[in-house]
Amino acid sequence: MEAMERMERVDVRAVTSALDEFWSQQVIGEANGNLFKVAKGIGSTNWHKHDDEDEVFFVYKGRLTIQLRTGNVELSEGDMFIVPRGVEHCPRADDEVHLLLVGPTVTSTREGGKPDWSRK
Amino acid sequence: MEAMERMERVDVRAVTSALDEFWSQQVIGEANGNLFKVAKGIGSTNWHKHDDEDEVFFVYKGRLTIQLRTGNVELSEGDMFIVPRGVEHCPRADDEVHLLLVGPTVTSTREGGKPDWSRK
Numbered sequence: 001m002e003a004m005e006r007m008e009r010v011d012v013r014a015v016t017s018a019l020d021e022f023w024s025q026q027v028i029g030e031a032n033g034n035l036f037k038v039a040k041g042i043g044s045t046n047w048h049k050h051d052d053e054d055e056v057f058f059v060y061k062g063r064l065t066i067q068l069r070t071g072n073v074e075l076s077e078g079d080m081f082i083v084p085r086g087v088e089h090c091p092r093a094d095d096e097v098h099l100l101l102v103g104p105t106v107t108s109t110r111e112g113g114k115p116d117w118s119r120k
Numbered sequence: 121m122e123a124m125e126r127m128e129r130v131d132v133r134a135v136t137s138a139l140d141e142f143w144s145q146q147v148i149g150e151a152n153g154n155l156f157k158v159a160k161g162i163g164s165t166n167w168h169k170h171d172d173e174d175e176v177f178f179v180y181k182g183r184l185t186i187q188l189r190t191g192n193v194e195l196s197e198g199d200m201f202i203v204p205r206g207v208e209h210c211p212r213a214d215d216e217v218h219l220l221l222v223g224p225t226v227t228s229t230r231e232g233g234k235p236d237w238s239r240k
Binding site: 009010012013029031032036053055056060078081100103 | 127128129130131132133148149150151152153154156173174175176178180188190193194195198199200201202203204207220222223224
């Protein structure tokens with residue numbers, strides 16, 4: 001893909017709002033070996049970890065609780081949180097949350113079905 | 121630095137609002153070989169390119185015009201735009217804009233002074 005073809009503005013909120021499945025990530029961009037992904041979430045995933053990648057969360061709308069073995073981290077709109085590789089975590093949202101995620105791979109896709117860690 | 125020590129919520133808007141210099145990037149996180157940085161901007165930079173890294177822009181507040189040799193891209197709050205490596209660009213903001221930037225290096229710091237591409 002040519003660089004010029006990739007250069008498009010992405011309305012992050014609109015793309016996220018249009019998603020019709022929870023916890024499935026949609027790629028909106030790629031740069032420097034990382035994917036930029038959006039997802040909607042509600043309810044809880046299962047506890048899991050990613051051994052080979054850090055996972056970066058940005059909350060675009062709503063609230064997200066990232067449960068860690070050391071305690072919970074409460075995120076609101078505008079917050080960033082990085083879960084380092086190898087650290088067990090379990091995201092939970094009481095109400096629908098919209099997220100931007102950054103990392104080298106897609107860990108949950110519509111096509112690939114739900115991973116073991118996803119409940120809903 | 122131990123992983124656990126790094127795990128802190130970052131209020132992106134608050135950190136950006138507290139910046140007291142334009143176009144100087146402050147690092148708020150590191151993951152997968154990339155830095156997550158915030159900056160305030162107003163006015164215009166000079167035309168420049170980064171040969172070895174893509175530059176990812178997220179507009180957190182305000183509006184940003186990314187001037188390209190092929191035309192302007194107008195970004196509003198909530199928008200993402202990726203300038204691929206090697207592509208000349210010149211960001212411009214008529215009013216103060218707050219940005220999240222992602223890339224492998226810091227291209228402008230308070231300590232390092234302004235780079236050639238920064239006017240203000």
